[in-house]
Amino acid sequence: MCVGEGILPAGPLSRAVAGTVKFTTTLRPPEKPFLSVSWRFNGVNIISSTSVNITDPGYAGRISLDRATGSLELRNMALEDSGEYTMTITPDGGLPKQGRTNLTVYGGVVKLRGKANESSTNLTCEASGSISSREWIKDGQPLNPSGGVSFSLDNKTASIQPVHISDRGTYQCKVSNPVSTMTATHNLTVIGPYNVLINGPSAAPQGHSITLQCTTDSVPPAHFSWMFNDNETHVNNSLYIIERLGAENTGNYTCTAKNTVTMMESSTVLDLRGKKPKNELIQ
Structure with missing residues (x-):
């Protein structure tokens, strides 16, 4: 088995949840059609094409194969589609070639909730999916550790202790990854x-x-x-x-x-x- 260098983009490719990615090969359509083209995800076959196409049921309606070049389009992506994609292609009269690349799917949901007691308040920023960074904002301005404001090591929780009347306002948690930014809001009232x-x-x-x-x-x-x-x-x-x-x-x-x-x-x-x-x- 020969590994084709440069057949697929080096990766990792970054896309958002529910989006589309096309794994485009560098191959030109040959004079004689390829004998076979197959794609695997994390070692599991998702489509094989010889005289007919055999598609894994989990990918029905979500993938399209360009038989002439071996390129594959994947649609309506989920977080679980992150991983390694391997293509094996066999030319008519030649040795099989293989290419591989990696895909990272970003996205998810972010929630900001607050819990108060008699003297302190904790704001917790919960996010699903791949998160690169969290940023805290109060009334449109960056919220930094000072006075009674402190943050957990993972920046997931902002603690205010003791709470003062000046701490009331609109708090936001902004989470980011390479392809998207999401923001959740919590209004802190002191009444x-x-x-x-x-x-x-x-x-x-x-x-x-x-x-x-x-x-x-x-x-x-x-x-x-x-x-x-x-x-x-x-x-x-x-x-x-x-x-x-x-x-x-x-x-x-x-x-x-x-x-x-x-x-x-x-x-x-x-x-x-x-x-x-x-x-x-x-x-």
């Missing part, structure tokens, strides 16, 4: 707290277990604190649980939500009362 509510009964029979839940609209999530009849309770989460309701537990429950970035606070009050047992009501 609230607004709409503070206490979910729970305003009256319940004594002896029952009661759960009060405080909710609010806040970015980042608010910090909660509770007071009972204007006294500190040292409960600092969204739930206030009364294991057994008694007369000493009835009164005004105040939930205060605080945004540790905006430093805004908002409160609401629930007046919890006890109910008399049913037998007392009948009397």
Whole structure:
């Protein structure tokens, strides 16, 4: 088997997902047609042509063979089409010749998502396909590590800690490869707290277990604190649980939500009362 030098482009060839590539040979159409032409992808036959063409079912409708020159066109490419392509051609009355080249298919999807807690925010840039570089942008300007902004080693995650009111804005992650550039956007808002509510009964029979839940609209999530009849309770989460309701537990429950970035606070009050047992009501 002779390896034909310069029969195919040296490669690697770079193309985008869903695009078309033509592996063009340097061969001229001979006086007598080639006895056979075959193409293989990563060692697996995709088309063989003698008196008839035999095409692998996975390539039906996606490839076209120029029998005169041995050139092959591949359409509607996917990331999985990246790899080595080998052509073997046998002239009438000559030795077989072989050429090979490589193809890299670029493309994919990019997503930018954010996750916030009371004091920090992480923005994660997720991209599929072959990625050469990631670039971070805020409000149209490059986002660089400084102050509370830092990046992971692979530049996939941007962390902001602590979050300040000035950190709100439009963040973008731009990913690139040799044939395309994709951008994803995330709007970071720093607001609230607004709409503070206490979910729970305003009256319940004594002896029952009661759960009060405080909710609010806040970015980042608010910090909660509770007071009972204007006294500190040292409960600092969204739930206030009364294991057994008694007369000493009835009164005004105040939930205060605080945004540790905006430093805004908002409160609401629930007046919890006890109910008399049913037998007392009948009397």
